[in-house]
Amino acid sequence: DIQMTQSPSSLSASVGDRVTISCQASQDISNYLNWYQQKPGEAPKLLIFDASNLKTGVPSRFSGSGSGTDFTFTINSLQPEDIATYYCQQYDNPIFTFGPGTKVDVK
Amino acid sequence: QVQLQESGPGLVKPSETLSLTCTVSGGSISSFYWSWLRQPAGKGLEWIGRLYTSASVLYNPALMSRVTMSLDTPKNQFSLKLTSMTAADTAVYYCARGGPYGSGVLDFWGQGILVTVSS
Numbered sequence: 001d002i003q004m005t006q007s008p009s010s011l012s013a014s015v016g017d018r019v020t021i022s023c024q025a026s027q028d029i030s031n032y033l034n035w036y037q038q039k040p041g042e043a044p045k046l047l048i049f050d051a052s053n054l055k056t057g058v059p060s061r062f063s064g065s066g067s068g069t070d071f072t073f074t075i076n077s078l079q080p081e082d083i084a085t086y087y088c089q090q091y092d093n094p095i096f097t098f099g100p101g102t103k104v105d106v107k
Numbered sequence: 108q109v110q111l112q113e114s115g116p117g118l119v120k121p122s123e124t125l126s127l128t129c130t131v132s133g134g135s136i137s138s139f140y141w142s143w144l145r146q147p148a149g150k151g152l153e154w155i156g157r158l159y160t161s162a163s164v165l166y167n168p169a170l171m172s173r174v175t176m177s178l179d180t181p182k183n184q185f186s187l188k189l190t191s192m193t194a195a196d197t198a199v200y201y202c203a204r205g206g207p208y209g210s211g212v213l214d215f216w217g218q219g220i221l222v223t224v225s226s
Contacts, residue, residue: 091211
């Protein structure tokens with residue numbers, strides 16, 4: 001299986017800040033990388049697919065980049081409603097695996 | 108708008124079999140991939156497996172010996188069976204769709220169902 005790591009495991013930032021989360025795969029996954037947002041008590045929601053494609057309806061302050069083994073997720077201008085845990089997920093290997101998550105808090 | 112809803116028991120005894128159903132509304136169950144995932148309290152997401160048809164299934168090797176998934180196209184439902192349940196299987200179980208962006212791009216999720224394993 002492909003192992004996914006994320007850093008940091010948690011962060012706290014101010015409203016309006018730019019937030020960056022890293023995700024690393026244990027082997028080359030091309031761009032088969034998705035990002036999900038999970039708010040407390042809710043199911044995960046797809047934000048970005050194939051590393052950099054924003055799902056329709058997702059605010060443009062969210063973005064993703066990267067390919068191969070290293071990926072970045074960015075929130076430009078953090079909003080209070082962005083408090084959540086963010087997960088990366090690979091699907092290059094048919095056994096889908098997720099990163100451990102990054103919890104984002106607002107100061 | 109596609110909606111998914113998990114249903115099944117919230118409490119299962121150790122060694123018993125868990126049976127969950129996911130009902131899909133707002134769209135056809137045909138021509139898409141359907142996954143089951145789970146999340147223990149305070150922990151991350153674990154993918155359990157997916158199916159395209161009842162004959163086209165793929166399970167997480169970690170659970171493969173205990174998992175069966177099937178599709179009921181006329182009812183627009185798919186199901187999960189997990190045998191020999193233990194406390195380690197206590198989790199919120201989700202169903203999700205692998206949509207038009209790709210089989211591994213889970214674009215719609217159910218709200219989740221908490222399953223507790225306890226005698």
